[in-house]
Amino acid sequence: MKFKNNKDNKISIRLTDNEMNLLETKASLCGLNKSAFTRHTILHSKPPIHKFDKAMVVQISRIGSNLGQVAKYVNKNESIDLIALKHIIEISNSINSLLDKDKKC
Incomplete structure (x- = not known):
C-alpha cells in the first residue's frame, strides 16, 4: 500500500x-x-561553508596585537595622546580595508 x-x-x-x-x-x-x-x-x-581567508585571519591577528599595544600604552599613560590616536586611526583604516575587501568577495 x-x-x-x-x-x-x-x-x-x-x-x-x-x-x-x-x-x-x-x-x-x-x-x-x-x-x-x-x-x-x-x-x-549541503549548505555552503564559508572558507576563511588565511591572509585575512593573519591581518586581523596583527590588528588585534596592535590594538592591544595601543591599549597598554593608553593605560600606562592614562590618556590618549597624538601617538595613540594616530595608531587607533591606522587600526580603524586597516579594519575598514579588510571589511571592504570581504564585501567584494
Missing part, C-alpha cells in the same frame, strides 16, 4: 528567464518536474 505524502506548505520564488530555462533543463535531465527537482536539490544539498 502506497502512502500519500501530502505537501501542505508552499514557497514561491522569482527567477529570470535564463534561471527558469536552466531549472527546466536540469529537472528534465533528471527526469523530474521542476517542483520535484527543486525539492530534491534543497533537501539533499
Whole structure:
C-alpha cells in the first residue's frame, strides 16, 4: 500500500528567464518536474561553508596585537595622546580595508 505524502506548505520564488530555462533543463535531465527537482536539490544539498581567508585571519591577528599595544600604552599613560590616536586611526583604516575587501568577495 502506497502512502500519500501530502505537501501542505508552499514557497514561491522569482527567477529570470535564463534561471527558469536552466531549472527546466536540469529537472528534465533528471527526469523530474521542476517542483520535484527543486525539492530534491534543497533537501539533499549541503549548505555552503564559508572558507576563511588565511591572509585575512593573519591581518586581523596583527590588528588585534596592535590594538592591544595601543591599549597598554593608553593605560600606562592614562590618556590618549597624538601617538595613540594616530595608531587607533591606522587600526580603524586597516579594519575598514579588510571589511571592504570581504564585501567584494
